[in-house]
Amino acid sequence: MTLVKICGLMQLSDAPAVNQAQPDFAGFIFVPGKRRQISLVQAAQLRHALQPQIKTAGVFVDAPLAEMLIPLQQGIISVIQLHGHESESTVQALQAAGAQVIQVQRRATPTQADFVLYDAAQPGSGKTFDWQQLPQQPPRPFFLAGGLNLTNVKKALTQVQPAGVDISSGVETAGLKDPAKIAAFVQAVRQFDSEVQRYAKN
Secondary structure, rough: OOOOEEOOOOHHHHHHHHHHHHOOOEEEEEOOOOOOEOHHHHHHHHHHHOOOOOOEEEEEOOOOHHHHHHHHHHHOEEEEEOOOOOOOHHHHHHHOOOOOEEOOOOOOOOOOOOEEEEEEOOOOOOOOOOOOOOOOOOOOEEEEEEOOOOHHHHHHHHOOOOOOOOOOOOHEEEEOOOOHHHHHOOOHHHHHHHHHHHHHHH
């Protein structure tokens, strides 16, 4: 089953739509200066409002290890997504603390992260990642992000076959999460998976 992550939740009012759609992950942005950045207090409120089976991920860029461990240890997140140039020792320290780690793949360097992420140069911009840049054999199971939306996700799943898809601006309208788009996107991925399974059985 393809994993689905809805990233960049900003408001408590986002939670009901996410609960209804049932993605696998919801993401919180902890990167200073980003439009979707939220505080630990806001993230804690969102975590409380989200159903427990939906894992929550914190997105960081070159943050100190101690800073990333705070929401992890408080139970606000269980997944840490690294978008900077974090070292392998940082990845291992986060895993030792109990986190699943998703690391953006900027170059073909070995990593022990649980997943790698292929994204556009400006995450959350809606710009499409060039799928032709994907390596023939990615080093780890990977998430695909960058310009995904309801119109191109099935093509992406067919051509790229990622372990997961990560979307933010593609489920927004006027800069805010759109419940209808969230529901439609998750449904499209689930429907694709069902069709693949049916085809495999025939």
